Amino acid sequence: MSNLRTLVFFATPAHDCSYIPGRQATTMFVDPRAQVDKRLYSQLTSLGFRRSGSHYYRPHCEHCNACVPVRLKVEDFMPDRSQRRVLKKNSDLTCRMVTASFTERYYDLYSRYIEQRHSDGDMYPPSREQFTSFLVEGATDSWFLEILDQDQLVGLAAVDKLDEGLSAIYTVFEPSYEHRSLGTFAILWQIEEANRLELSYLYLGYWIAECRKMNYKTRFQPIEALRDGHWQVMDQH
Incomplete structure (x- = not known):
C-alpha cells in the first residue's frame, strides 16, 4: 500500500x-x-x-x-436564515445513504441535470462511461446520498467518508426542482451527517473568488481555507 x-x-x-x-x-x-x-x-x-x-x-x-481548498468545521456551523428556510422547505423529503454504484435511475437524473444546467461545461454531453469514471470508479468508502420525494429520486450527492470528515464530491438534482435549492440542502444534510458520525469536517473542494458558481461555498460559515500549507478561518472582509 x-x-x-x-x-x-x-x-x-x-x-x-x-x-x-x-x-x-x-x-x-x-x-x-x-x-x-x-x-x-x-x-x-x-x-x-x-x-x-x-x-x-x-x-x-x-x-x-x-x-x-475549503472545508467547514461542522460543530461550529449554525445555519443562517436562508439555510433554515431551505431545511424547512425540504422537510418533506426523504434522505438515505447508499453505496456508490451505477444504476440507470441514477444516470437518468445525472444526464438530465448535465444537459439542462451544464450544457456549456466540460461534462457535456453526459455518458454512462463518464458517470461511472467520475462518481463510481476508485470508490473508497464512497456513498450516494439519495434525496427522494416519495418514490421519485430528485437529488443525488456523491459523498466520501474520510478519517476525520466527509468530502462532498458532486451533487445533481432534478432540474424542475430548482426552486427547492437541493444543492444547498444536500450540503446541509451532509453537515448533519458528519455531526452524527462525530466527524470534524465537511470538505467542499475548491473556492475561486472570480468564479460566481463557487460563491455558495462561503455561505457556510465558519469556512476554513488551506493557504501556505495551513488551514485557517477564511477572512470574508
Whole structure:
C-alpha cells in the first residue's frame, strides 16, 4: 500500500482553465498506479487534493493560486436564515445513504441535470462511461446520498467518508426542482451527517473568488481555507 513518502506525482501540460476565462491551468495528480486506501486519501484531502473517480488531483498553476481548498468545521456551523428556510422547505423529503454504484435511475437524473444546467461545461454531453469514471470508479468508502420525494429520486450527492470528515464530491438534482435549492440542502444534510458520525469536517473542494458558481461555498460559515500549507478561518472582509 502506498503512503505519502512513496507517492509519485505528475503534472499535466498547461491547458485552458475551466473556471477563469483566458487563463492556463496545470494539474498535479497522484500516479494512477498507486494504491490509495482510506487513510492515505484522508491525508491527501487534508493537503488540498480531491478525488475524481480513480484520480487524486489538485491545481498546480505556476502563476496562479486562485483555487483555494475549503472545508467547514461542522460543530461550529449554525445555519443562517436562508439555510433554515431551505431545511424547512425540504422537510418533506426523504434522505438515505447508499453505496456508490451505477444504476440507470441514477444516470437518468445525472444526464438530465448535465444537459439542462451544464450544457456549456466540460461534462457535456453526459455518458454512462463518464458517470461511472467520475462518481463510481476508485470508490473508497464512497456513498450516494439519495434525496427522494416519495418514490421519485430528485437529488443525488456523491459523498466520501474520510478519517476525520466527509468530502462532498458532486451533487445533481432534478432540474424542475430548482426552486427547492437541493444543492444547498444536500450540503446541509451532509453537515448533519458528519455531526452524527462525530466527524470534524465537511470538505467542499475548491473556492475561486472570480468564479460566481463557487460563491455558495462561503455561505457556510465558519469556512476554513488551506493557504501556505495551513488551514485557517477564511477572512470574508
